[in-house]
Amino acid sequence: MIINLRQLRLLLIAIPLLLVFTFLYKYALPEREEHLASSKPEKLYGEFLTWTEARKYFNKYSSATVIDLDTGMQFNVQRRGGTYHADVQPLTAEDTATMKAIYNGKWSWKRRAVIVELENGRKIAASMNGMPHGRGAIAGNNFKGHSCIHFRDSTTHGSRKVDLAHQMMVWKAANVVEKQIKTLGPEDSIKLFFTAIDQGEMKLAGSLLDGEEEAAILELFRNYDYIRVSAITRLNDNIFKVNVLLGYDSGRKQLQKDISLKMVKKNSYWHIDVGSIVVLLQQPGLNSRQS
Numbered sequence: 001m002i003i004n005l006r007q008l009r010l011l012l013i014a015i016p017l018l019l020v021f022t023f024l025y026k027y028a029l030p031e032r033e034e035h036l037a038s039s040k041p042e043k044l045y046g047e048f049l050t051w052t053e054a055r056k057y058f059n060k061y062s063s064a065t066v067i068d069l070d071t072g073m074q075f076n077v078q079r080r081g082g083t084y085h086a087d088v089q090p091l092t093a094e095d096t097a098t099m100k101a102i103y104n105g106k107w108s109w110k111r112r113a114v115i116v117e118l119e120n121g122r123k124i125a126a127s128m129n130g131m132p133h134g135r136g137a138i139a140g141n142n143f144k145g146h147s148c149i150h151f152r153d154s155t156t157h158g159s160r161k162v163d164l165a166h167q168m169m170v171w172k173a174a175n176v177v178e179k180q181i182k183t184l185g186p187e188d189s190i191k192l193f194f195t196a197i198d199q200g201e202m203k204l205a206g207s208l209l210d211g212e213e214e215a216a217i218l219e220l221f222r223n224y225d226y227i228r229v230s231a232i233t234r235l236n237d238n239i240f241k242v243n244v245l246l247g248y249d250s251g252r253k254q255l256q257k258d259i260s261l262k263m264v265k266k267n268s269y270w271h272i273d274v275g276s277i278v279v280l281l282q283q284p285g286l287n288s289r290q291s
Contacts, residue, residue, distance in 0.1 A: 043069075043175075044067065044069070044115055044123070045069075045115070045123075045125065045173060045174055045175040046115040046116065046123045046124045046125030046126065046173050046174055047122070047123060047124050047125060047174070048125050048152055048170075048174035048176055049124050049125070049151060049152060050151065050152045050153045050154075051084070051085060051150075051151040051152065051153055051154035051155075052153075054086075054116075054124050054126075054151040054152075055086070055151075057118050057120070057122055057124070058079055058086060058116065058118060058124070059079070060079055060080070060081060061078060061079065061080070062078070062079055062118070062119055063076060063077065063078050063079075063091065063119060064076070064077055064078075064079070064088075064116050064117060064118050064119065065077075065116075065117040066088075066099075066114050066115075066116055066117075066126075066128060066149070067114060067115040067116075067117060067123075068102045068112055068113075068114055069112070069113040069114060069115065069172065069173050070112070070113065071102055073098055073101065073102050074098070075090055075091075075094075075095035075096075075098040075099050075102075076090065076091040076092070076095045077089060077090055077091060077095065077149075078091055078138065080136075080137060080138075080146055081146075082148070082157070083157065084154055084155040084156065084157050084160065085148055085149060085150045085151065085154040085155065085156070085157070085166075086148070086149040086150075086151070086154075087134070087146045087147075087148060088146060088147060088148075088149055089136050089137070089138045089141060089143055089145075089146050089147070090138075090141050090143050091138065091141060092140070092141055093140060093141055093142040095141065096141050096142045096143045097142075099130065099143075099147075100130075102130065103130040107130055107131050107132060108129070108130045108131060109129050109130070109131045110129065110130060110199060110200070111127045111128070111129055111150075111163075111165045111166050111168070111169045111199055112127065112128055112129075112130065112169060113125075113126075113127060113169040113170070113172040113173040114126050114127065114128050114149070114169075114173060115173055116149060116151075124151065125151070125152070125170050125171075125173035125174035126149050126150060126151050126169075126170060126173060127149070127150045127151075127165075127166040127167070127168075127169030127170045127173065128147060128148065128149045128150075129147055129148050129166075130147065131147060132144045132145040132146070132147060133145045133146070133147070134146050150163060150166035150167070150169075150170065151170060152167070152170050152174075153167075154166070164191060164192065164195050165195050165198070165199050168192065168195055168196065168199065168201065168204070169199070172201070172204070177204060178207075178269075181207070181208070181269045182268050182269045184269065184270065185270070186238065186240065186263040186265075186270045187232050187234070187240065189208060189263070189269065189270040189271075189272070190229065190232055190240060190242060190261060190263070190272065191229055191232070192204075192208065193205055193208045193209075193272055194227050194228070194229045194244065196208070197218075197221050197227050198226055198227045198228070202218045202221075202222075205218060205221075206218055208269075208270075208271055208272055209271060209272055209274050209277070210264045210266060210271035210272065210273055210274060211273055211274030211275060212274065213274055213278075214274060217274060217277055217278065217281065220281050221281075223248065224246045224247060224248050225247045225248055225249075225250060225251045226246075226247040226251065227244065227245070227246055227247070228244070228245040228247075229242055229243065229244055229245075230243045230245060230256075231243040235260065238262060238263045238264065239260055239261070239262055239263070240260070240261050240263065241258055241259070241260055241261075242258070242259055242260075242261050243256065243257075243258050244256070244257055244258075244259060244280060257280060259276065259279055259280045260276065260279070261273070261276040261277070262275070262276045
């Protein structure tokens with residue numbers, strides 16, 4: 001048998017290379033893939049600053065970029081005024097078009113969680129509504145009036161009270177929802193549940209329910225245009241009478257009912273027993289309203 005020394009040398013070189021490649025493929029490459037997966041950009045959140053702090057940086061007539069948390073869409077605004085929260089206007093017609101697109105092409109009072117990125121790059125958690133109102137002063141932006149941006153602990157100009165719907169969205173924009181929920185008593189947890197339903201924050205609302213059929217219950221609530229709670233009365237340690245107003249038929253009709261909600265404390269915060277909510281949705285007329 002004749003041995004080809006050149007082939008033997010090539011074989012001796014190839015075997016170690018093959019072993020090295022096998023090692024890299026089996027061990028090193030998965031680690032690199034894992035590293036690439038973990039290096040994906042995280043969701044953007046803002047600083048949880050109070051309005052007293054935020055207004056120091058978001059001065060009157062200064063500009064900012066508003067970033068919608070859910071869609072990632074962004075547009076530019078100028079702060080025109082506002083004592084208890086920021087009154088802003090889109091800078092250009094293009095900015096107005098983007099803002100309207102965030103609201104699916106229809107102006108709305110609904111609140112949305114946003115990040116306000118200031119001229120210095122600082123990002124603050126906030127909440128905006130999508131309804132032009134009042135006076136505006138930027139020519140050519142196709143925005144008749146101004147809209148409002150709320151920050152932590154800011155209030156409305158009319159009532160001078162903190163708006164729970166805006167605050168809920170500020171919590172979301174700052175990624176502190178669970179932390180804030182744990183500070184609430186049972187009555188405030190009830191208010192937050194119905195506020196979340198009213199604003200379309202079904203995931204947050206679901207986290208405040210205890211029991212089975214959570215998804216089905218939340219889906220039934222989508223049939224209503226708005227939900228309001230006018231009064232909450234404690235009946236005993238964990239039972240509360242709640243007066244609920246439901247709007248339907250594009251807001252032209254209303255149904256008002258008193259229901260008893262059972263509250264259960266789990267995982268350091270208060271939950272609503274699902275059976276209590278079922279009673280509301282089974283009230284005569286509610287599920288047959290579209291007939």
